[in-house]
Amino acid sequence: MSFRLKTVLGIAGIEIILLSILIVSSLHYLRISNEQQLMDWARTTAKLVATMTSDAVVAMDIDRIDVLINQTIKDPGIDFVRVRLSNGTVVSESGNPSALRALFAQDSSIASANRDGRLDVRHPINVGGKEFGRIEIGFGIGALDLILRDARQWMLSLAGLEIVLVGIFGLIFGRILTRQLVELQKGAQRLADGDLGHAIVIRGNDELSETAKSFNQMSRGLAVYAGELETAKESAEAGRDRAESVLHDGIQSLSQGVMIVNEDGAIVLKNTALDRLYPDVKFSLPNIGTLDAFQEAVAPFVDQWRIDNEGRPIDEPFDYKCAPERWLSRLTNGRRVLHTRRPMISGGTVFVETDVSPIYEAQEKILQLERELMQSQKMEALGTLAGGIAHEINTPIQYIGDNLRFLEESTRDLLAVLDVYKNLSNEAKAQNVLIDQVEVCENEIEEKDVEFLREEAIQAAEQSIDGVKQVSDIVLAMKEFSHPAHKDAAPVDLNRVLERSSVVCKSEWRQAAELIFDIDESLPAITGHEGALNQVVLNLIVNAAHAIQYKGPEMGTITLRTRHDGESVRLEVEDSGTGISENIRDRIFEPFFTTKDVGRGTGQGLALVHDIVVNKHGGWIGLDSSVGIGTTVIVKLPIKKQDPEAAAI
Numbered sequence: 001m002s003f004r005l006k007t008v009l010g011i012a013g014i015e016i017i018l019l020s021i022l023i024v025s026s027l028h029y030l031r032i033s034n035e036q037q038l039m040d041w042a043r044t045t046a047k048l049v050a051t052m053t054s055d056a057v058v059a060m061d062i063d064r065i066d067v068l069i070n071q072t073i074k075d076p077g078i079d080f081v082r083v084r085l086s087n088g089t090v091v092s093e094s095g096n097p098s099a100l101r102a103l104f105a106q107d108s109s110i111a112s113a114n115r116d117g118r119l120d121v122r123h124p125i126n127v128g129g130k131e132f133g134r135i136e137i138g139f140g141i142g143a144l145d146l147i148l149r150d151a152r153q154w155m156l157s158l159a160g161l162e163i164v165l166v167g168i169f170g171l172i173f174g175r176i177l178t179r180q181l182v183e184l185q186k187g188a189q190r191l192a193d194g195d196l197g198h199a200i201v202i203r204g205n206d207e208l209s210e211t212a213k214s215f216n217q218m219s220r221g222l223a224v225y226a227g228e229l230e231t232a233k234e235s236a237e238a239g240r241d242r243a244e245s246v247l248h249d250g251i252q253s254l255s256q257g258v259m260i261v262n263e264d265g266a267i268v269l270k271n272t273a274l275d276r277l278y279p280d281v282k283f284s285l286p287n288i289g290t291l292d293a294f295q296e297a298v299a300p301f302v303d304q305w306r307i308d309n310e311g312r313p314i315d316e317p318f319d320y321k322c323a324p325e326r327w328l329s330r331l332t333n334g335r336r337v338l339h340t341r342r343p344m345i346s347g348g349t350v351f352v353e354t355d356v357s358p359i360y361e362a363q364e365k366i367l368q369l370e371r372e373l374m375q376s377q378k379m380e381a382l383g384t385l386a387g388g389i390a391h392e393i394n395t396p397i398q399y400i401g402d403n404l405r406f407l408e409e410s411t412r413d414l415l416a417v418l419d420v421y422k423n424l425s426n427e428a429k430a431q432n433v434l435i436d437q438v439e440v441c442e443n444e445i446e447e448k449d450v451e452f453l454r455e456e457a458i459q460a461a462e463q464s465i466d467g468v469k470q471v472s473d474i475v476l477a478m479k480e481f482s483h484p485a486h487k488d489a490a491p492v493d494l495n496r497v498l499e500r501s502s503v504v505c506k507s508e509w510r511q512a513a514e515l516i517f518d519i520d521e522s523l524p525a526i527t528g529h530e531g532a533l534n535q536v537v538l539n540l541i542v543n544a545a546h547a548i549q550y551k552g553p554e555m556g557t558i559t560l561r562t563r564h565d566g567e568s569v570r571l572e573v574e575d576s577g578t579g580i581s582e583n584i585r586d587r588i589f590e591p592f593f594t595t596k597d598v599g600r601g602t603g604q605g606l607a608l609v610h611d612i613v614v615n616k617h618g619g620w621i622g623l624d625s626s627v628g629i630g631t632t633v634i635v636k637l638p639i640k641k642q643d644p645e646a647a648a649i
Contacts, residue, residue, distance in 0.1 A: 019163070049081065050135040057132050078139055080095025085133040118141065119140075183201055200215060251269070252271045253271075257270075257354070261349045277337065278301060306327050306328065306329060307328050307329060320351075334357075337355055339353055492530045494569055495521070501541065513558045514556075516559040523563075527640055539608065540609065544558045546577075567639055570635070580623070620636045
């Protein structure tokens with residue numbers, strides 16, 4: 001429903017309520033007034049007739065009594081007239097036969113007369129302080145109902161006409177009121193479509209025009225920032241080209257043998273270190289152009305294709321194309337070679353051959369440290385970027401929030417002034433002074449619908465301030481996520497980590513799933529690395545959102561659950577995604593293993609999560625999954641940090 005329609009409906013609703021109150025009150029007053037007039041007329045008539053017939057009753061002049069009675073009954077509002085003596089004898093009566101036959105019952109009000117549709121009144125005939133009889137008169141009340149019915153129809157017709165006029169004026173007023181808001185909406189859509197720097201037309205000099213000015217300032221700022229980002233992008237692309245050249249030279253200068261194979265199994269690049277590792281093999285690409293040819297050429301110089309860490313052979317069929325991602329082999333010269341097989345985003349494969357005869361275990365640790373360093377640098381860069389964005393957003397958000405608070409306070413002050421004026425107006429009306437001026441001012445207030453502005457203006461300001469606060473909370477969450485307070489192990493509130501990380505990655509899950517928090521408010525703090533745990537929760541939420549997106553377009557659910565579990569805390573990330581088949585569950589946490597489309601994942605996310613949970617925090621990680629139903633990743637973290645070997649499942 002548009003704001004304009006809400007305005008019209010609000011005005012119409014108020015008008016209907018006020019008119020209803022006015023109609024009901026008027027009809028009530030009209031009924032009471034007419035009923036009182038009828039009662040007064042009935043009592044006066046009865047008294048008058050009693051006075052007129054008193055002499056005739058005393059003298060028992062029946063003819064005179066009949067004449068007076070017949071004159072009285074000519075009044076169209078009188079149903080019957082009866083003269084009854086003190087002993088109950090009726091000496092004369094006239095009127096409607098059915099009314100005369102009915103039992104006479106004195107009515108004290110119109111309400112009691114409604115029983116028979118007639119108002120019955122009587123009055124004693126007193127002469128010289130002695131009662132000789134009484135006059136009984138019945139008055140019809142049908143005319144009263146007719147008057148009230150006509151009044152009701154007239155008031156309803158007038159009210160209908162007024163509602164139509166109010167609706168027409170409400171549409172005109174709503175159009176004028178929302179004109180600037182429509183401009184703001186169109187401007188926001190232009191920004192969303194990429195037209196940064198677009199300025200909207202500023203109309204008037206009110207609160208909305210001030211908001212429009214702020215919008216134009218923000219649009220110009222975004223345009224400048226977008227230009228800076230484009231410049232940074234061009235610089236990054238140039239750096240990438242230089243990096244590719246450096247990478248090629250670096251590969252050739254590596255002490256490790258490197259071989260890159262495309263999707264078809266053809267060797268597209270090798271370095272000189274590979275020649276040194278297998279000196280008796282001729283590695284010219286025309287001669288050994290495929291992975292199959294390479295395996296056949298080196299076969300005479302390999303003693304065992306696969307060995308374990310103790311040097312014992314693993315007697316399984318071996319093929320380079322389907323080899324594990326990392327394995328050890330032993331050459332005929334006794335050297336141990338660590339082979340690393342890594343899929344590339346482009347679809348090819350990189351093989352790294354390293355002589356680790358004396359130090360293969362140490363080398364594996366070095367590789368692990370290198371991966372952690374790369375991730376740390378990535379998070380540092382992310383922190384720098386987030387800090388810059390937060391700085392750019394905080395400034396306009398701050399003055400927009402300050403302006404909105406000023407507008408709210410100013411509106412409240414103006415309304416207070418109006419209240420003072422209203423009191424003054426009431427006092428002027430009570431003193432019967434300046435009546436014309438007061439009426440003009442009241443008409444102006446009614447035309448501008450000040451009472452509506454009193455309710456909506458404050459509410460609009462409060463809602464805007466609340467929106468600004470939400471943006472500030474998001475910026476704060478980004479800063480806290482990218483720059484945790486402690487780099488060393490320190491107490492960490494896991495519930496706070498969940499809340500902050502969910503805000504940072506909201507763009508990943510909000511279009512795919514509803515996020516549900518099922519947290520233990522009494523969860524104790526754990527000793528750990530806050531920045532690393534931020535990365536754990538971020539990766540798990542993003543993976544859950546991607547799993548739901550792969551399932552279909554329907555919205556799913558992601559549940560973040562925490563529990564106190566003995567000496568540990570338990571974190572569960574449950575999704576309603578595709579689930580994980582049994583044949584790949586054991587490989588989920590392996591480095592560079594991924595089920596995502598090319599370009600969507602590197603296979604490092606869950607491997608990093610496993611390293612942070614198990615190696616850095618001495619915890620445990622596992623999962624429970626059903627294909628087509630969803631997956632629950634379970635993380636246990638000790639409250640007090642312990643050695644990985646001591647972590648219990």
